[in-house]
Amino acid sequence: MRRITFFMVAVALVTSLIAFKSSAFRSTGQADAPIFVTEMPAGYREWRFISVAHEEGNLNSFASVLGNDIAIKAYREGTLPFPDGAIIAALHYKFVPSAENNKAFGRDQSFVTGAPTNNQFMIKDSKKYAATGGWGFGHFNNDGKPVDEAFMKTCFPCHQKIKERDFVFTRYAP
């Protein structure tokens, strides 16, 4: 009788452990796996203006940062965290001198957008993108295709540095 009881308890314990481990593994797998944005949101070129930025060095870029209605409203009202549905787009271009502007000014001082280089997006969906602060990150080169996962895995670790503004670096330009 003791042996049978021991066997039953042991079976129950092992079964529970397996069940627990498999459930833990599954939920950990879901929560930690970053999910990226694989398609550019429709209509982003019609969105309103948040701000502009310039990066020197290798990037040598001009960014125009635009927001959909939900993002613009949240920025203007100072809502943090951004509500689900907010999308922020960074349209990147080469940062190039403008020969015609310089000629008009009579000195070399003017820089404008050159060829477009890439579009980046942050899409807020606190459930779908729970593993990355509620934001889905997307990066699309000029061919419109998303870049590889190795590159995409670098987005959130950097944006984590600005966690106090819901992982968003760009401030609203009045």
Next chain:
Amino acid sequence: MRRITFFMVAVALVTSLIAFKSSAFRSTGQADAPIFVTEMPAGYREWRFISVAHEEGNLNSFASVLGNDIAIKAYREGTLPFPDGAIIAALHYKFVPSAENNKAFGRDQSFVTGAPTNNQFMIKDSKKYAATGGWGFGHFNNDGKPVDEAFMKTCFPCHQKIKERDFVFTRYAP
């Protein structure tokens, strides 16, 4: 009789000359007097994005150039001259380094918008602004008031340098 005829002819001639001169002066006065934009157009902060620019030197500025629906449509379709009703807005900010972006990147490379400095507008009305290429120019400092006429008189002579694009320097960023 000869004297009277001579006198009458002389009077008629002088009267005509005076009439001609005064009419010529009046119409010349109307056509050449530049008229400036004295109020900022409503809703310009909601307009769509045309492009961005940076000026070095004394200006040290970031510009975000926006357009109302008529201007955006004309840009996208390549319509020149711009149709009446088109408005182009240049929102200017100080060009400042971003300490928080630089910290995230791990190097000094990032520039963002600082305090807003002025807003400039070009409003197309081929009749009202016939003297200045059909464009009314406006420049408003942070207090929302237009700047003085001496300053405003410098707008069109510079924009005349890009007459082939209907006096508009900024190109549309795709």
